[in-house]
Amino acid sequence: MNRFFTLMLGALIALSSCAAPTDARQSDAGAESTGETASPAKAPSGLDLVPLTITSNGKTHEFTVEVARTSREQARGLMFRTELAPDAGMIFPFDRVRPASFWMKDTPTSLDIIFVRADGTIESIAANTTPYSLESVQSGEPVAGVLEILAGRSAELGISPGDRVSWTESWDPAKRRGQ
Structure with a gap:
C-alpha cells in the first residue's frame, strides 16, 4: 500500500x-x-497600463499610465475618477501631430495636463486644472499627445517644458504607425 x-x-x-x-x-x-x-497589464477601466518616465534635470520620475488610444477612450479620459495615485496617469497619443484642447467636464480630480511634442519633449503644462470646468485648456503648438497626472505633481517633481517624456511607444505618430 x-x-x-x-x-x-x-x-x-x-x-x-x-x-x-x-x-x-x-x-x-x-x-x-x-x-x-x-x-500589457490592464487597468480596471480596461485600458492598457504601461510604464512611462519623465526625465527632468537629470532625474527620472516613473509613472504607470493608462493608454487612451481610440477617440472614444480619449473623449472619456479621466472623467468620473475621484482618485488618482501620485505615480499614475493617462496618456492620449494622437494619430497625427495637431493642436490639442482639453476640458475638465465631469472630471472631479484636479490634474496637470502635459502637452508632448513628437520628439517626446514637453511643450507646455496646464497645472492644477479646475475640476468640472468647461474652460478649454490648449497646447501652445501642435503636439503628438497629452499626458494627464495628478495636479501639483509637475511642480512637486520639478517637471517643466523641455523635459522628456518616454513610454513603450514613440510619441511620433508616423513612427507609432510603423511599429
Missing part, C-alpha cells in the same frame, strides 16, 4: 510541475524567455 501512495505522490508532483502559470509574473517571464511579447 505504501508503494502505491509513493507512486501516486510522484505522479502528482510531476503533473503539477507541468501546469500552466497561475500568476501574471510567471506568464510574462515565460514569454520573455521564449522571445514572445507579453500582453
